Amino acid sequence: MLMCLCYGVSCKDIKTLVNQGFDSKESVQEQCFAGTGCGCCLEALEKLVESEKNLAKFSNLTTSHASVEQDNSLIQYP
Numbered sequence: 001m002l003m004c005l006c007y008g009v010s011c012k013d014i015k016t017l018v019n020q021g022f023d024s025k026e027s028v029q030e031q032c033f034a035g036t037g038c039g040c041c042l043e044a045l046e047k048l049v050e051s052e053k054n055l056a057k058f059s060n061l062t063t064s065h066a067s068v069e070q071d072n073s074l075i076q077y078p
Ligand code: FES
Pocket: 003, 004, 005, 006, 007, 034, 035, 036, 037, 038, 039, 040, 041, 042
C-alpha cells in the first residue's frame, strides 16, 4: 500500500527503513523523501514510524525473554 503518493513510497518501504535504523520521521524523510511533497501523508508517516519502532522494541523484549526461558531450562535441579 502506498504511504506517500508524491514520491511513490510504500508502507513496506517505511517499515524497512525503520528496521534498518532510520527510526525518526526526519531520518526516514532523508532516505526516501516521503512527506516532503504536499505533506498529506505526514501524520500517517509519523504514526507508522512510531508503531514500527514500538514493534521492534517489543520484538527485542520477546526475544530476550525467550532467551532467559531457554537458559532456565538448562538448569538441572537435584
Ligand atoms: S503524499 Fe506524501 S508528500 Fe504528498
